[in-house]
Amino acid sequence: MPAPLPLSTGFSERPLTLADAGAVTRVMAANELATIGEVHIEEADIVADWQRPSFDVGATTVGVLAPTGELVGYAECSGGARADAAVHPDHWGRGIGTALAAWISARAAELGEPVIGMPVPQGSPGDRLLESLGWFPRWESWVLALPEDAVIPVRDLPDAYAIRAATAQDHEQVWTVIEDAFLEWSEREREPFADWVATVVERPGAEPWNIRVVTGPDGAVVAAAVLVMTEDGREGYVSKLATRKDQRNRGLAQALLADAFGAARAHGATRATLSTDSRTGALDLYRHVGMEVESTWIHRATRP
Incomplete structure (x- = not known):
């Protein structure tokens, strides 16, 4: 030590x-x-x-x-x-x-x-x-919020695609989609599935409906979002949003984002937020759907 x-x-x-x-x-x-x-x-x-x-x-x-x-x-x-x-x-x-x-x-x-x-x-x-x-x-990195009176335009899903809350049987697929996407730009090892379960499924206060998925024509999970509700229920925070690489440019992420924020509002949230960083290239996407930057953070590092 x-x-x-x-x-x-x-x-x-x-x-x-x-x-x-x-x-x-x-x-x-x-x-x-x-x-x-x-x-x-x-x-x-x-x-x-x-x-x-x-x-x-x-x-x-x-x-x-x-x-x-x-x-x-x-x-x-x-x-x-x-x-x-x-x-x-x-x-x-x-x-x-x-x-x-x-x-x-x-x-x-x-x-x-x-x-x-x-x-x-x-x-x-x-x-x-x-x-x-x-x-x-x-x-x-940036924390962004959706103004309370703003609505993210809902993108129609392609034929044979569906959006819903995840089931326990979907969890490993959700973890795979999210990890595969984040590891395209994140310099880290793959998060073990058991760790993902501990931080998402078993997080205090988590509910099954907090995990949202888009399924493709074959029923497989092709996009996923993880929603975290604050303790007072007033804010829905999308902690993860990812689309499988071969399923991008179909509007799935925007549809999923609208669904997640809609689910949060349906459960009493008046505020919708998320964060992103400069490695993802997603800032303009979130601004395009009406989100506004609330705070900017710097990831500072050292070489031991």
């Missing part, structure tokens, strides 16, 4: 457990509120990610505790080239962020990762800190 963090007197560190998900969420939420003016993170996001069978929470996380025992900072090497970290704004300026960045780099080196990075809001204190530490930008 990396060397102990250089912390101010009275502060301490320890590995985290799944029971710390709520405390980590509170730190990340306070950080988001201070940097972008709103909170996106939910405890279900942390639980879903940390309950992956491949993820060893204790071995790949560290928490910083204030003298009161309250968690005020955390970092993780999430798997592959992914990392994340946050410091409660009440404790900015104590060197905690710098220490956590060094921990991420050291732990990634121990894990044999040639590069490790994480997203930070563009121009935020976190962005400026990582830049000052020599972390370089790899790509940009």
Whole structure:
């Protein structure tokens, strides 16, 4: 494990457990509120990610505790080239962020990762800190929202194609379509099916109708979307959207996007969102259907 963090007197560190998900969420939420003016993170996001069978929470996380025992900072090497970290704004300026960045780099080196990075809001204190530490930008990403009064034009599906909620029997096909599509541009290993189940199907609060699919003439899944509803039910977030390579340019993605947002509204959501990054080339597609950029993020990375 990396060397102990250089912390101010009275502060301490320890590995985290799944029971710390709520405390980590509170730190990340306070950080988001201070940097972008709103909170996106939910405890279900942390639980879903940390309950992956491949993820060893204790071995790949560290928490910083204030003298009161309250968690005020955390970092993780999430798997592959992914990392994340946050410091409660009440404790900015104590060197905690710098220490956590060094921990991420050291732990990634121990894990044999040639590069490790994480997203930070563009121009935020976190962005400026990582830049000052020599972390370089790899790509940009954007959070987009559909205005409440906007409707995505529904594209008619080709003959013999259908759109519906996925069944349990579809799950492996959905995983395959999504992974095949994302691995065309993403520099990572294929996500194990069991990890996909843990983060999507078994995510706290997930419902079967949250996974939407388009089937082709032979009944096979040819496009898929994963919808995440916020805890208060007011927002539907499309976390994944993919079309099988041999089925593109048929309007399937747009039809699926309209279906997913329509399903969210039918279940009470008044807000529809998604995110994309510069590796996908999909930003113009989402703008074309009326979505608007709400925030821009920079994926900053370092070579351990």
